[in-house]
Amino acid sequence: MSDTATAPLLAVDHLTMRFGGLVAIDDVSFVAADRQITAIIGPNGAGKTTVFNCLTGFYQPTEGRLTLTHPRKGPFLLERMDGYRIPQEADVARTFQNIRLFSQMTVLENLIVAQHNRLMRASAFTLAGLVGLSRYTSAEKKAVEKARYWLDKVNLTDRADWDAGHLPYGAQRRLEIARAMCIDPVLLCLDEPAAGLNPRESHDLNRLLLSIRDEEGIGLLLIEHDMNVVMEISDHIVVLDYGRKISDGTPAEVRADPAVIRAYLGEEEDEELPPAVAEDLAAEKTHPERPGGEGA
Amino acid sequence: MGDTTARTPAANPGVDWAALAKESVLTALVVLGLSVYMIGLKAEDVTGGLAIITRYDSVAIVTVLAFLLRAALVLVRSGVYLPVILVCGALAVAMTGLLGAWWATGEEMSAYLPFGDPVVNGLLDLMLIALAVRAALRLRASLHGPAKAMTQEEKEAKAARFVKNFSMFAGPALLAFALIYPFLPFVDRFYLDVAVLVMTYVMLGWGLNIVVGLAGLLDLGYVAFYAVGAYSYALLATNFDLGFWVCLPFAGVMAASFGLLLGFPVLRLRGDYLAIVTLGFGEIIRVILLNWYQFTNGPDGISGIPKPTFFGLPLVRRAADGGETFHQFFNMQYSTTDRIVFLYYVILILAMVTNLFTMRIRKLPIGRAWEALREDEIACRSLGINPTNTKLTAFAIGAMFAGFAGSFFATRQGFISPESFTFIESAVILAVVVLGGMGSQIGVVVAAVILIGLPEIFRDLQQYRMLAFGGAMVLIMLWRPAGLLAFREPTIRLWKGGGKPEPGNEKAAAEAGP
Numbered sequence: 025m026s027d028t029a030t031a032p033l034l035a036v037d038h039l040t041m042r043f044g045g046l047v048a049i050d051d052v053s054f055v056a057a058d059r060q061i062t063a064i065i066g067p068n069g070a071g072k073t074t075v076f077n078c079l080t081g082f083y084q085p086t087e088g089r090l091t092l093t094h095p096r097k098g099p100f101l102l103e104r105m106d107g108y109r110i111p112q113e114a115d116v117a118r119t120f121q122n123i124r125l126f127s128q129m130t131v132l133e134n135l136i137v138a139q140h141n142r143l144m145r146a147s148a149f150t151l152a153g154l155v156g157l158s159r160y161t162s163a164e165k166k167a168v169e170k171a172r173y174w175l176d177k178v179n180l181t182d183r184a185d186w187d188a189g190h191l192p193y194g195a196q197r198r199l200e201i202a203r204a205m206c207i208d209p210v211l212l213c214l215d216e217p218a219a220g221l222n223p224r225e226s227h228d229l230n231r232l233l234l235s236i237r238d239e240e241g242i243g244l245l246l247i248e249h250d251m252n253v254v255m256e257i258s259d260h261i262v263v264l265d266y267g268r269k270i271s272d273g274t275p276a277e278v279r280a281d282p283a284v285i286r287a288y289l290g291e292e293e294d295e296e297l298p299p300a301v302a303e304d305l306a307a308e309k310t311h312p313e314r315p316g317g318e319g320a
Numbered sequence: 321m322g323d324t325t326a327r328t329p330a331a332n333p334g335v336d337w338a339a340l341a342k343e344s345v346l347t348a349l350v351v352l353g354l355s356v357y358m359i360g361l362k363a364e365d366v367t368g369g370l371a372i373i374t375r376y377d378s379v380a381i382v383t384v385l386a387f388l389l390r391a392a393l394v395l396v397r398s399g400v401y402l403p404v405i406l407v408c409g410a411l412a413v414a415m416t417g418l419l420g421a422w423w424a425t426g427e428e429m430s431a432y433l434p435f436g437d438p439v440v441n442g443l444l445d446l447m448l449i450a451l452a453v454r455a456a457l458r459l460r461a462s463l464h465g466p467a468k469a470m471t472q473e474e475k476e477a478k479a480a481r482f483v484k485n486f487s488m489f490a491g492p493a494l495l496a497f498a499l500i501y502p503f504l505p506f507v508d509r510f511y512l513d514v515a516v517l518v519m520t521y522v523m524l525g526w527g528l529n530i531v532v533g534l535a536g537l538l539d540l541g542y543v544a545f546y547a548v549g550a551y552s553y554a555l556l557a558t559n560f561d562l563g564f565w566v567c568l569p570f571a572g573v574m575a576a577s578f579g580l581l582l583g584f585p586v587l588r589l590r591g592d593y594l595a596i597v598t599l600g601f602g603e604i605i606r607v608i609l610l611n612w613y614q615f616t617n618g619p620d621g622i623s624g625i626p627k628p629t630f631f632g633l634p635l636v637r638r639a640a641d642g643g644e645t646f647h648q649f650f651n652m653q654y655s656t657t658d659r660i661v662f663l664y665y666v667i668l669i670l671a672m673v674t675n676l677f678t679m680r681i682r683k684l685p686i687g688r689a690w691e692a693l694r695e696d697e698i699a700c701r702s703l704g705i706n707p708t709n710t711k712l713t714a715f716a717i718g719a720m721f722a723g724f725a726g727s728f729f730a731t732r733q734g735f736i737s738p739e740s741f742t743f744i745e746s747a748v749i750l751a752v753v754v755l756g757g758m759g760s761q762i763g764v765v766v767a768a769v770i771l772i773g774l775p776e777i778f779r780d781l782q783q784y785r786m787l788a789f790g791g792a793m794v795l796i797m798l799w800r801p802a803g804l805l806a807f808r809e810p811t812i813r814l815w816k817g818g819g820k821p822e823p824g825n826e827k828a829a830a831e832a833g834p
Contacts, residue, residue, distance in 0.1 A: 080702060112704030120702070126695035129688075130810045136685075137692045138703045143685035160684075164812075172814065184814035207703055 032093060033058040033211055033243040034079070039088035041074050041267075048074045050267040051088075056211070056260070058095065061237055061244040063254045065278075066264035067287060072247045073121060075264070076213055079245075080118045081107030092116060094210055112141055117209035119200045121216045121247075127189025131180055131199055134188050135171035136164075138206035143167055174202035178232065194225040198232070205236065211243045212236065218250040226250060230257050255279070263287065335398045344391040351386035355379045381434050385444065392451050401459035405452050412448035419445060479800075483807040487762045494765060498668055502661045512660045516667055516732065518773045520725055523671035525752040525764035527721030530678055532750065533759035534687065535714035536694025538595040540746055541582070541602025545575040545719035547609060547741035549726025554622040554736050555615075564628035564731050568724060575723025576716040578605075583715035587708055590697075602746055609738040621737025625730050627659065628666055635659040663732055670728060674721045675761055681717075683811045690714050691759075691811075748772070755796055757803025766804050 034056040041049040049071045056062040064072045077083040079090060079102060090102040092114050100114040110116050126134050136143070146163030175181040178198035183191065188199060197217060204212055217233070218226045234257055237244055248254045254261065254275070261278040263271040265287040271278050278284055360379040363370045392404050415433065419441055422429040430436045434444065501507060501515060524546065531539045552571040556562050586597045609616045616622070627635065633646040637654050646662075647654040681687040689710045692700050697707055730736050752771055756763025775789055796804060 082698070082701075107701045108704055108706045110704075111702060112706075118702050120699070124696045124699040124702075126692045126699065128695055128808060129691055130813075132812060132814050133688060133691075133810060136812060137688050137700075137705070140685050140689050140692075140703060140705050147684055147686075168812070168814070175814075181814070185810060203703070 031058045031095075032056070033095075034245065035089075035091045035093070036075070036079075037089045037091070039075065039078060039090065040086050041071070041078055041083060042086045048267055049078070049085075049264075052264065052267070052269045053088075054262045054269060054272055056243055056245050058093075058210075058243045059237060059241050060259040061233060061246060061257050062260045062262065063246045063248055063258040064262045064264060065248065065251075065254055066270075069266075070264040071267040072264055073215060074267075076118060076215055076245075076247060078103070079110075079213060080116060081105055081110040092211065096210075111207055111209070115208060115210045116213065117204035117207050117211070118213040119197075119204050119215055119217060121219065123193075123196050123200050125188040125196055125200060125203070128187060130185050131175070131188050131191065132168070132171055132184040134199060134203050135174060135206045136167050138203045139167045139170065141207075170206060174205055177235070178202045194221050197221065197225075197229070201232065201236075205240070209242060211245060213245045215247050216249060217246070218248055218253045221250075226253055229253065233257055335395065335400060340391055340394045340398075343394055344387045347390040348383050348387035352379065352383045355382050378435070385434065389447060389451065396451065396455045396458060399458075399462070401455045401462070404455040405459065408448045408452040408455070412445055412452055415441065415445040415448065480807060483757075483805050484809075487760065487805055487807055487809070490762050494762070495672075502664055509657055509660060512657065512664055514773055514776045516660065516664050517776065518768050519664070519667040519671055520729060520732075521749065521752055521768040521772045522765050523667065523674050523725045523728075524722060524749045525756065525768055526671065526674040526678055526761065527718050527725065528749050528753050529759060529761070529764060530681075530690070530721070531714055531718035532753050534678075534682065534694065535690040535711065535718075537711065537714060538591065539598045539715075539718070540595045540743075540750065541598035541600070541605075542718070542722055542749055543741045543743070543745040544582070544602040544605035545578055545722035546726040546729065546745070547605055547738070548575045548578045548719075549723030550730040550736050550741070551609060551616060551622070551726075552723065553727035554625045554730045557626050557730075558622060558624060563626065564727065568727050571727040572720040572723040575726065576720040579716040579719025580712055582719075583712040587711055599743065599746075602741075602743060606738050606741050609741070616738075619737060619739075621735055621739075622730075623735040625734050625736065627734070628662070628731050630662060635662050663728075667728055667732075670724055674724075677721075678761065686710070686713060688811060751793075755793070755803055757800075757806030760803065760805045760807055763803055763805035763807075770804075 032055045036055070037053050039049055039052045040047070052071075052075065054062075064075060066072055074083065078085045078088075081102065085103050088103065092100045092102055094100060094114060097113075097115075100110075102110055102114060102116070105114065111118075126137060129137070143160075143163055147160040171184075172181065175184055178195075178201065180191075180195060180199060180202070183195070188196065191199060197220075201212075201214065201217065204214075214233070218229055221229060230253055233244060233246070236242065246254070246258065258275055261271075261273065261275055262269060263278055263281070263284050265283075270283045270287055271281040273281070356379055359382060360374060360376050362373050362375060364373050392408060396404050418429045418432055419438060421427065422438060430441075433441045435441050498519075502512060507515075524542070528539065528542050531537050531542070549571040552574040553564070553567045556567045556570065557564070582598065582601045586594055589597055610619055612618070629635070630646050633644060633649050635646045635658055638645065645654075646652075647658065652658075682691075689700065689705050692703075692705065693707060693710055693714075700707055700710070729740070733740075748771065752764055752767045755771065756765070756767035770792060771789070774792075775786075778788065800806065
């Protein structure tokens with residue numbers, strides 16, 4: 025694995041999120057490195073999306089610190105920032121589990137809206153744009169070029185003028201990633217990008233995510249249920265269960281971790297089973313995982 | 321195959337007489353239930369108070385007619401064309417003839433007609449014509465063989481193409497018409513007044529379109545900003561002796577500040593909740609205007625608001641201070657309509673400024689952010705768009721145009737009072753925007769003409785104009801639930817006519833060519 029020390033891009037320290045009496049995240053700490061793909065996995069209700077919502081300012085964490093070390097702008101304490109300032113200043117982009125596109129606007133418009141803040145400055149907060157100064161025109165041209173670049177990457181160029189809502193599902197997922205990339209992020213958070221994709225589409229998605237990591241040189245944080253995607257592209261995996269971190273490491277390490285297996289396949293009540301049966305069950309469960317763990 | 325069904329209707333196995341009877345009886349019953357109270361009983365002034373007169377004969381006629389018309393409709397649906405065409409056509413021709421004679425000679429013809437009132441007879445005539453035309457169209461379709469059934473998607477795409485083409489050509493055509501309108505031969509003082517009124521609502525509709533159509537914030541208190549603009553101008557003009565053109569920007573700024581004032585508390589609200597709060601805001605402004613007697617003169621209103629001048633030249637017969645007037649300067653005969661024509665052009669320019677501003681700002685980042693906010697606020701935040709500022713600008717800019725329109729209203733009327741700024745005004749402006757098709761500029765014009773202009777022009781029809789108004793609303797909602805001209809032109813295109821066409825839109829792209 026890439027043991028060469030990569031700078032920590034995001035440090036999550038003792039993150040806790042409570043909703044009334046419910047503890048959604050309980051003292052979770054992990055680090056996501058720059059230029060790496062970090063996956064957060066875990067069974068349903070493990071608190072993965074809540075971590076994302078804390079990171080991107082949709083929730084105010086109850087406790088804990090979220091430090092983003094921006095390669096160019098220095099450190100940001102994300103838990104203290106307003107939701108919209110996190111993408112605007114700290115350059116953290118995200119996608120959503122249930123796709124959130126501007127569905128009545130065209131594909132191209134979706135990508136232009138993502139470059140809102142740069143264009144706003146270029147149009148001198150609308151005043152220069154209203155009278156049609158060339159500064160704004162050229163800024164818009166640049167924005168279209170950037171959009172074009174990402175359209176080419178996600179293979180949507182010839183459908184650029186479609187309403188985003190008319191695209192097929194897989195294309196909408198790709199467009200959402202392209203839109204997030206248009207804000208020039210240093211950290212891209214993807215909430216289940218492979219959900220609902222067929223094997224071919226999810227293979228293409230893997231290639232896209234790897235190329236974002238390698239060519240754009242940014243960190244990716246990924247929530248995913250599709251283990252093929254996770255195991256194939258992740259550099260680092262964090263496993264959550266019931267709001268706690270139960271494992272953390274490379275794909276091979278995580279795959280072999282008994283705590284992870286227990287979380288995914290269920291924990292049998294040892295006391296109620298005869299010892300022999302319990303042993304058999306444990307053997308059955310760990311055994312099939314072993315070859316895969318070694319092969320990775 | 322279509323021929324046989326059409327020519328031998330009696331032998332047509334498609335007619336299910338039992339179903340026909342059932343459907344027609346049901347319709348007749350519904351009509352009977354409704355008309356017993358609405359038509360059967362009428363309160364009338366008699367000496368010594370109100371008396372209720374009964375008109376059960378009309379109820380009977382209406383019920384029988386409902387039965388017959390419904391039966392005819394079912395017959396058309398099951399493939400019986402010729403008899404329906406013949407019967408309905410003959411009746412329609414006869415009725416049209418009688419009504420025409422009535423209108424031309426003024427001689428009472430109601431003895432030969434089912435109803436005593438020409439308008440109601442006319443409605444029945446229209447229904448008969450519609451039935452005959454429908455049957456004729458079906459017959460033609462069946463003679464030409466089974467028509468290629470259009471799917472719902474194709475129909476929608478066709479409608480969308482029509483709306484798109486209409487929107488593109490109608491804009492310049494309507495503008496040209498508006499420019500020469502005061503000089504058209506049939507346009508007299510009344511038509512000019514109606515046009516000024518319609519144009520005021522067009523401007524208000526375009527202003528509200530920014531808030532509702534673009535930013536997607538349902539504002540039921542828009543009239544409050546209209547009132548703020550009107551009172552700003554009226555108070556400045558009467559207290560400080562300032563002219564219209566000086567006060568106009570100030571009225572806009574005042575209204576925009578009130579937009580911000582309303583915007584702040586409602587930022588977190590969406591949909592229904594926002595609508596309720598804005599509704600309350602509209603009422604608060606009106607109640608303040610009504611009760612702050614020392615400042616606004618309360619229910620007595622403000623009168624003697626000065627008229628706008630043409631670059632300092634007043635449009636009056638004789639200038640008050642002995643100065644030069646418009647007609648003296650241009651060596652023209654003085655005419656009272658000059659002033660109305662001038663007002664017409666003032667509102668036309670104000671409205672066009674609103675329109676051009678909106679069209680331009682749609683293509684700017686702030687306009688795109690408004691539309692994005694309408695589509696998905698959470699996604700906007702995840703892209704670093706500040707929803708607070710974006711919403712506030714939409715509120716403020718929308719309010720500013722209402723303020724301009726309000727000053728114009730004050731100067732045109734010469735007198736304003738809180739009565740002009742009731743909730744119903746907000747509702748009418750919103751209806752103009754929604755019926756026109758949210759976000760559609762040309763739709764607002766069409767809807768304003770229909771909702772404001774037609775009721776004015778058909779004032780002679782008295783109570784029936786409200787009936788027609790309601791009927792038109794129902795029809796629009798049935799046929800074009802998204803609004804008359806709901807069509808969104810993308811603010812930017814990657815492909816000019818080329819590119820891969822959208823589903824259901826292949827034909828349009830093929831016409832455009834590569």
